[in-house]
Amino acid sequence: MDIALLVLQTLNGLQLGLLLFLVASGLTLVFGILDFVNLAHGALYMLGAFVCASLTLATGSFLLAVLLALPITGAAGYVIERVVARNLYQRDHLDQVLATFGLILVIDTLVHILWGPEGMAVPLPDILEGQLRVGENFVLPVYRLVIIGTGLAVAAGLYWLVNFTRLGMLIRAGASNRRMVSALGVDINTLFTFVFALGAMLAGLAGMLIAPITEASIGMGNNIIITAFVVIIVGGIGSMKGAFVGALLIGLIDTLGRSFLDSFFELFMSTAAAETSAPAVSAMLIYIIMAAVLAVRPQGLFPPKVR
Amino acid sequence: MAGLSRTALATIVLLGLLAVLPPIFVWTGNAFYVDLATRLVILGIAATSLNLILGYGGLISFGHAAFLGIGAYGVGIPAYHAIFGGFPAVASFNGFFQVLLSTGVAALFALITGAICLRTKGVYFIMITMAFAQMVYYFFVSLSTYGADDGLVINMRSEVPLIDLNAPLQLYYLCFASLVAAMLIVRTIVNSRFGMVLQGAKGNPERMVSMGYNIFRYRLTAYVISGAMAGYAGALLGNFTTFISPDMMDWTRSGELMFMVILGGAATTLGPVMGATLFIVLEEVLQIVLDWLEPVAEPAYTALTGRDLQLEVYWHLPFGIVLILVVLFVRGGLMGLIRGRRD
């Protein structure tokens, strides 16, 4: 096997994994602390992509657009929390799944009405359009490295936020003991709203980062949300570490599966059969991993200690 | 209201309408609405089967569409081989054989996945059932013989004695009779000792365990029964649409089935059917209403954007809003409304 290709595909997998981490971290934060299942998390990812695309075309700067779009997706999260989510914290997961399923329909259609069906391309500054070249076959777009870097930076930032700040302490305390946080004189509702908006911004950021590669398109969130759920289930719901490990695992498995599974299959079936079954099996792979993990560890790889 | 309870009255009215309306649709030249009614009744069976585990058992399965899909392929694959040859073990148009295959495979799938899924709890259960459904989805996507992503056209419907499934009304009444049977079966199960244990395990599993019940076995049995019933509904669906594709098993379809149960009222006999009815009717009515509204809204929209307005393609928006409002404000679904606040 070509080593350059293997390294390249590993980096591609890492990039996908970090993107998944951005989505999954928000999901696990909201689930771990608010005990709220948010299927509409993917819709916020899509919203981030569209808002960023429009702002990039309006301002001419991708970076500026991202900086402006972050608070906008945060605000969208704020509104959703106030209008819908807040009323469902005390309900069971079933009601949450159903209401946020309805939210997906609403947000998808609103985006369709506002931006039209055609999706939007996002231009990048020239400096990000180049490639990193090592040798003849090792070529990686600079922008993919930017995603890897951003993903790692956000992961580090979240680690610091949760473990070393007063806010993080409150967040951790809020997850395990709501009454105690209230007793400390902290408005738990404000804390929850903040966490929800933070989750929305993380999802939105992921959407903004992927838009220059795949374009912003309607329904893009519905693909990633299920994968993100797989990530947090594998990692252990509510665990930031689990989301990180799970995301990298799933990202690598998915990418390496797409890269090498067909050659692997050709060892014991016809080329034509391998070509059609490999994509589907590699898509199935992450669910097989998830079922296997849950069969052995019903709480995921890193179950949080509390609750 | 002497004698009949409001629930009983609602049951009589809804089933009565479902029994008499389709021929009226045909006589008035609205054959398309027979299609809608058939789809409604089939989805009603699937929702009824889901209600057994979700409503009574408290097991939130987010992968029920997989059983429906397996059932549909249980009709499509034998028919395909009966026409184009190959795989003689299953090639057949025989309706009994196909239904046996559909329900059998669905039950087996439920047994295997249920044994794994039921080890988990809460949101893990929701997600692992969904994961297995996605696996089935991608499994059928990978089967290029049966059309993969493009789906499979069923050129011949199942052959059963006395009934011609190519006649829309005969197919409809078969589905309707199946629905009534499904409702009765679930009702009987729920009122049996088995059903009592299942429901008891929903509210207080520890107590049932301490009373000596192996609740895992009870739940797994219910899961298998439910899966087999949904597989049967899938066999009907395949005969109705004469076209099957992996799309039938997408996670959003599972979500829709859950919705029907909750919308109508979980843990009630009539609820799932009520939910399926509302779901189908809402889908149609919203499109018709939006179509009416289009001339009103179009001038402003065109002036603003310069584009033509196709309002009815946006029917998901009001639909989503209705769904959210129902979850937020209508506890116990439609049946809760019908029964009133007392229970």
Add this chain to the structure above:
Amino acid sequence: MKRTLATLLAASMLSSPAWAEDVKIGFVTTLSTGGAVIGNQMKNAVDLAMEHLGGEAGGHTLEVIFGDDQFAPEAGKQATDKLVKQDDVDFVTGYIWSNVLLASRNSVVNADKFLISANAGPSQMAGVLCHPNFFSTSWQNDQTPMAMGEVLNQLGVQSLYVMAPNYAAGNDMVAGVERTFAGEIVGKDLTKWGADAQLDFSAELAKARTSGAEAIFVFYPGPAAGAFARQYDQLGLADELPLYSVFTVDAISLPRLQEAGFEAVIGSRTTQQWDPTLDNAANKRFVDDYKATYGNYPSYYAAQSYDAIMLIASAVEAVDGDMEDKDAVREALRAAEFDSVRGEFRFGPNHLPIQDFYLREVIVDEDGVWTTKVVQTVFEDHQDSYAEQCNM
């Protein structure tokens, strides 16, 4: 509950068969999801055709009813069923996606209505599943990539990497280029398609680069085109692995690519059976009026939809609006006595057009808009490879 059902009943009465129009045409296309980017162009072309016809043919009013396939075969079949059963249309046309057309075929032809594809051209419908009531104003899927394979041979390309979505048309496109391309196909990727299509091709493109192929052939229509072009560009592949595409760089994707400033696509070449620069009166009128009305260039999707409506109108006129005489309508359709935007138009024995295929190049027009022009005629009077499998 009683009230909701009463509403349904009332609604069904209100929308029961109309009486005002003589001839009804159902048009199934994608109006929601990302695929609507194509569907809306087709709808625009239909509206323009109706305007040019004055809404009638031979004194008989025409009505077009649109159905949304939601980019999925199942929903497309349902939309078709509704048009056939509820609206009782005489013709059903449209259809972007091959898998939607295959799923909907029986609903139309078994009801003895006429089915006219304005885009999709799955091999089955040209061969074993051909039907006297099925016609096409587009092509068979294999033909356009066959023309591209021929172009690659002329250019002396020896090895090729192939990428396409994994669905009926994707498989046909790959089969098409394999049919004519004389060199070696060193690698192939079929990716997930539909409303949840795969749009990130990092793994596939990395494989393509290291495969040692001289060129890459792709088919990524509509919503996926921009994403593919973008990633191809970001990898800097233009110098190492020249791109030869079908149905990818077109009037659907070019406006978006121009908006985002991807100069790399200028000069890239595709094959097609139609182009806005084709020199005939019908095409000039169509292209000029389309641009004047909608502000952008029409695509081949639009051109084929326009032709479909014009074909139907010619048949309605020929039989003087008598839709009951199916044989006469069929004969009139087969005669194809209308002014096609691609010039001369005639059907082969399987009711697919026999036509020329051109090589087109992306250029900047005098107004600075990115579009295409014809460079060369690759095939003349080309017939698809499945016609002989058709018995009817």
